[in-house]
Every structure is written in C-alpha cells, then in structure tokens.
Amino acid sequence: MFNCLRRCFPDLMLAVTMKGLMSRPFSRVLRIACRRWGAMIGIVVSSLAIAVLWSANISAVLPMVDIVFAGKSVQEYVDESIQASSARIIELEQQLADHGDDTDAGQLRDQLARQTTRAYWYAVAQPYIAGYAPATPFGTLLAILSFLVIGTALKLIALVANMMWVQYVAGRTSIDLRELFFRKALHLDLDKFGENGSADLTARLTNDVSLVGAGVSTLLGKMTREPLKLIGCLIGAAFVCPRLLLLVLVVTPLLGLVMQKLSRAIRLASRRAMEEMSQLYGMLNDSFSGIRLIKASNTQAFERARLRQGSFTYYYRSLKMEFYNTLARGTTEMMGITTVSLAILAGGYLVLTGRTHLFGLQITVEPLQQGQVFLFFSFLIGASDPARKLADVWSGLQRGIAAADRVMEIVDQDNRVREPKHAKTVARPHTVVQFDDVQYRYPSGPQVLRGIDLNIPHGETVAIVGPNGSGKSTIVSLLCRFDDPQAGHVKLNDVPLNELRTRDLRKRMALVTQQTVVFEETIENNLRYGCPAASHDDVIRAAKLAFADDFIRNKTPHGYQTRLGADGMRLSGGQMQRLALARAFLRNPDILILDEATSQIDLESERLIHQALRQFLVGRTGVMITHRASTLALADRIIVIEQGRVAAEGHHDELQHTNRFYRSLCGNENRNAA
Numbered sequence: 001m002f003n004c005l006r007r008c009f010p011d012l013m014l015a016v017t018m019k020g021l022m023s024r025p026f027s028r029v030l031r032i033a034c035r036r037w038g039a040m041i042g043i044v045v046s047s048l049a050i051a052v053l054w055s056a057n058i059s060a061v062l063p064m065v066d067i068v069f070a071g072k073s074v075q076e077y078v079d080e081s082i083q084a085s086s087a088r089i090i091e092l093e094q095q096l097a098d099h100g101d102d103t104d105a106g107q108l109r110d111q112l113a114r115q116t117t118r119a120y121w122y123a124v125a126q127p128y129i130a131g132y133a134p135a136t137p138f139g140t141l142l143a144i145l146s147f148l149v150i151g152t153a154l155k156l157i158a159l160v161a162n163m164m165w166v167q168y169v170a171g172r173t174s175i176d177l178r179e180l181f182f183r184k185a186l187h188l189d190l191d192k193f194g195e196n197g198s199a200d201l202t203a204r205l206t207n208d209v210s211l212v213g214a215g216v217s218t219l220l221g222k223m224t225r226e227p228l229k230l231i232g233c234l235i236g237a238a239f240v241c242p243r244l245l246l247l248v249l250v251v252t253p254l255l256g257l258v259m260q261k262l263s264r265a266i267r268l269a270s271r272r273a274m275e276e277m278s279q280l281y282g283m284l285n286d287s288f289s290g291i292r293l294i295k296a297s298n299t300q301a302f303e304r305a306r307l308r309q310g311s312f313t314y315y316y317r318s319l320k321m322e323f324y325n326t327l328a329r330g331t332t333e334m335m336g337i338t339t340v341s342l343a344i345l346a347g348g349y350l351v352l353t354g355r356t357h358l359f360g361l362q363i364t365v366e367p368l369q370q371g372q373v374f375l376f377f378s379f380l381i382g383a384s385d386p387a388r389k390l391a392d393v394w395s396g397l398q399r400g401i402a403a404a405d406r407v408m409e410i411v412d413q414d415n416r417v418r419e420p421k422h423a424k425t426v427a428r429p430h431t432v433v434q435f436d437d438v439q440y441r442y443p444s445g446p447q448v449l450r451g452i453d454l455n456i457p458h459g460e461t462v463a464i465v466g467p468n469g470s471g472k473s474t475i476v477s478l479l480c481r482f483d484d485p486q487a488g489h490v491k492l493n494d495v496p497l498n499e500l501r502t503r504d505l506r507k508r509m510a511l512v513t514q515q516t517v518v519f520e521e522t523i524e525n526n527l528r529y530g531c532p533a534a535s536h537d538d539v540i541r542a543a544k545l546a547f548a549d550d551f552i553r554n555k556t557p558h559g560y561q562t563r564l565g566a567d568g569m570r571l572s573g574g575q576m577q578r579l580a581l582a583r584a585f586l587r588n589p590d591i592l593i594l595d596e597a598t599s600q601i602d603l604e605s606e607r608l609i610h611q612a613l614r615q616f617l618v619g620r621t622g623v624m625i626t627h628r629a630s631t632l633a634l635a636d637r638i639i640v641i642e643q644g645r646v647a648a649e650g651h652h653d654e655l656q657h658t659n660r661f662y663r664s665l666c667g668n669e670n671r672n673a674a
C-alpha cells in the first residue's frame, strides 16, 4: 500500500497540475520533484490548511455584521432567526395554499424548503449555543477576535512548514536536475564543446537550472497555495449566493485568454534573455581564459565594449520580459477590480431594491440580507488577494518553464557515440589495432580522413607525422572513440570499436595531449586522476619515470601535497607535460597515445623522458603524434599523413628518400638543432 502510493504519487501530482499549461520538459522536472513525495504530500496538506484557515477567517465577517454590530448575543440571534424562520414558514405555507398550482408555486416551495432547513439547523445548534457561546455582544466580539488570532497563528505555522517543504523539494530538484544534466553533458559528442569548454552548457547548468528551481518553488509554493485560497473564497461566496458568483465571474474566461497569450510572450522573451546570458558566459569565458592575450594586445577596452554590448542586449530582453510580466499583473488586477465592482453593483442593487432577480434572471431565492452581501464581498476581496499574488509569480513560473525547455534540450540530445546493446569483449592485451579504409568528416567541416588503412600490432610504437590539418589528431580521436567514422572501421583485434563498451576501451588507454589539464587539487591527487586507487608509492614511481619527481620535491612548497590551480601554485608548460605523462604512466595502459605530449619539454629533459618512454613502451602499443624529429627516434615505424590519407610509412631512412614532407620535417629539425 505504502509502496503503491509512492509509485503512483508522481502521476497523481501531475494529473492535478495544469498539464495543458506546462511544457513537456517542465512536466518531467515535476516528475523529478515528485520523488520527494512525502514532502509533496506535506505541501498539499499545508496548502489546503492555509486555504481553509484563510476563508474561515473571512467568514468571521458574517457574525461581526449580523450579531456584534447589531448589538445582539449569539443566543439572541439564533432565537430571533428561529422565530423569523417559523413565521416565514407559516406565511409561505399560507401563500402556497392560496396560489395552488400557478407559476409562482415552484418558487414558493423552494423558499419554504430553504426556510425549513434553516429553522432545522438553528434548532439543532440552539442547545449548544445556549451552553457554550458567549452571552453578550462584547463576549461574542472577543470570541470572534480570538478565533481570528488563533486561525492566523495556525495559518502561519502551516505557511512556515509549507515554505520549508517547498524549498526542500525545489532545492533537491535543482540538485537532481544538475546531476542529470552534468551526467549527460559529460557524454555529449566532442563537437558540442568549444576550445574553452562550452559556455552555453555552463549557462544552462547554472543560470537555467536555477531558474527551473525557482519555477518549481513558485509552482509548489504560491501557485499551489494561492489558487487553493482563491478556490476556498469562491466556495465561500458560492455558499452565500452561487448565481451571483456566476454572474460576476463572466469576465474570467477573458482573463484566461489574455494570460495564455501573455504566458507565451513571457516564455519567448525569457528564452531570448537566457540565450543572451549564454552569450555573456561565452564572452567571459573567452576573456578570462585568454587574459594573457588581452593584456599583451592591450584590448581591455575592446573586451569591455563587447561585454557592455552583451549586457545591454540582455538588459533589453529582460526589460521586455518585465513588460509582459507587468502587463499580466495589471490585467489580473483590472479583472479583479472589475469582478468586485460588478459584485458590489449587482449585490447592492439586490439589497437596496429587495429583489431576487436581475435582468429577468433569478439570482436568489429570497432577498439578500446585508450581512450576506458583506460576506459575499469579503470573499471576493479575499479571492482577489491570491489572484494578485498569482499574477506576481506567473512570470517566474513561465521563466522556469522556458528554462526547463533549454535544460531538457541537452538532456534529450542524441549522441553519435552510443554504447552497444550487446557489447563484445577483447582480451587484454589486444593483438592489433586496425584502421580499415576509415573515412571521416566533422559534422561542421569538410572530409578530413579519406580512407585510412593502418595495422598496429601490439608492442609496436608508431609515430604519426604530417602537415597541420592533415588529420593526425582526428585519427587519435577515432582510436579513443570520441566519434565513429562515417565509413570503414577502427578495430581492436577484429572487433570494431563501436561494438565495445567505451568504458572498457578507454580503460586500456592513456591519452596525453599538448594542453595539459590541471585540476585545483594537490599534485598527488592530480597525478591520481583517472586512477584513484593508486598508492602513494605508485604515484612517486610514475612521477620518477616522467622526470617529474625532482621538480615536485625541490621546486614546489609542499612537494606532492602542493595545491595547484587558481589560488595555488602555477607550473610551467614543460612541468605540466611531465605531470600529464606521469598520470598516463600511472594508469598502466595497453595503448599509450601521445599527441604532441613532449612539445614543451626542454631538450635535455626530453632526452631523459624518451629513455623512460622507451622502457615504458615495451610490451605496449604506442601512438605518437609529433612535429619533432627528435621524438621519432622512439618509433618502430613512422606514418606520414597528408590530406587525410597515409602518404607514406616506414623507417626514418626510407622516408628520408621517399617522402618530401618527411624530408622537410627532418631538415627543419636539423637546422633548428644547429
């Protein structure tokens, strides 16, 4: 039973939320919110309690007007009401006997039934009121005021509980959504990321998720509480005079129509503002990551102008959003005033003239009493307060809905690199890496690889050389399965990489690129990245192998415990590359891929690192991309790539004779060395 409730709760909640008004992504966010179903029940119950107490407080107007201000006690009021009802019953029975079966008889019978019910309930209440109700008007006033104060205090307690539950659910939903988004973002295809990461993803993860959280908080908070208060008041008003209520609510469909149009406009404007925020994030990201270039080029003023322009665009878009928001608020207020004015006009007319009909339509069975009309107005005024508050938060909800669309757009994105349904396995170590007529084009670019055929047996180290843009890094990307080729296959033994689990594939590899990523952590933890279980001794062994141990011990303030990053120690390019190599060694890979990994290391250290690499690569597959002829000495075989094809392959001596690019590469190196 408990579990069944738990399972059904999200659907139940979604069924009662205004499904038509929500976008699908936002409904999915609500599903996430409903995981905290206990708190959700708390929100619903406390909102109901608030609504009931709100309308109960308003209903205190009737005894105030009819009893206290008329200078009576409750007993006197009940006694008089019973007498009046009894007299009216006799009168009505008489009239009914006189009218026989004519057209007024039906109406008279209604009135008689009403009076009889009223007299019955007063008679039931009479002994209790005689026993417990205050005996004087002042005592009654005191009782009403006590009721108001206690009611308000209870409402406050319910409100505090409600707000805490709402914050809990909204906060946890934001965390869940952020995790969901980040999990997806980490698996997105590489072309979704720019050189400096993706500012758009950052904006969606931070700004948009916060807006979704705020939207959820609005929906579960005010958007649940206030409509319930409003409904409570309308039910109260319907008790007093249902037909009059229907008459004055004729303007509401118009309000619904206007709000629907405005909601759409607010969502669109919000989306545009969020897109501009993404641009701003991008601009800031570029500026901060390129701060050296900006300083060196004296382009601070240019960057400031760019940011100012972006900020103004965002400001104008936000202004537009605020305009629609104000319009929504104004419309609701206008409709509220119109409704109350209509009610006062119609109710006032009925009381002043003692009539029961308006424009030929029967509004009440019997003429309205002054107290009833006051109560009716009070309920309408009580209903207009939640309506105003709803209008205040409406745009916040629309913004949340628009933000949910943007967040879910990423969560729902299809990846080109997919996990196989029935993954194959390849024994470790593999025997061969094969590229079979591999053709590849980036989604936004021209054909890069035009039929690559390669065979790299396990234990061999190959160097890939070639002019800029010839496709060397793309080959490595395909080997790591960052993307799949459009034609041909990259295989481990005979198994295409897309039939292996990417996790299993990448476990066998270590990739060291030219740009080393250093985290804001200690040097030791930076080395352990990707291999968290490594012992301290293993870390030191790997660092020694990469010739990093010496500088870590002697040139950093706290050795392996030195923190790196923004507030920590900075390393030189060469030192960072040594860290990256050590990190790769620690992973103990079957395939070591070095993409210009030693380009910033000085020649003396490079010689030593090459020695270490030669040892390390024994019994492993090595793939090195390099522009440096000195590194080529490590390779068993050199492959020259030109315009996306294997232009030549062989040993240094052969290629010196057969390939022009290779000759020029070695020629430059020799000249540089000289």
Ligand SMILES: Nc1ncnc2c1ncn2[C@@H]1O[C@H](COP(=O)(O)OP(=O)(O)OP(=O)(O)O)[C@@H](O)[C@H]1O
Pocket (backbone or CB within 6 Å): 190, 191, 442, 443, 444, 445, 446, 448, 466, 467, 468, 469, 470, 471, 472, 473, 474, 475
């Ligand atoms: N993400 C991408 N989207 C579109 N085109 C890309 C992308 N990455 C690379 N390219 C293009 O693919 C081609 C090959 O790039 P690749 O990085 O593989 O060359 P490379 O041989 O490694 O070059 P370099 O020696 O300069 O590092 C280039 O023309 C490049 O502009």
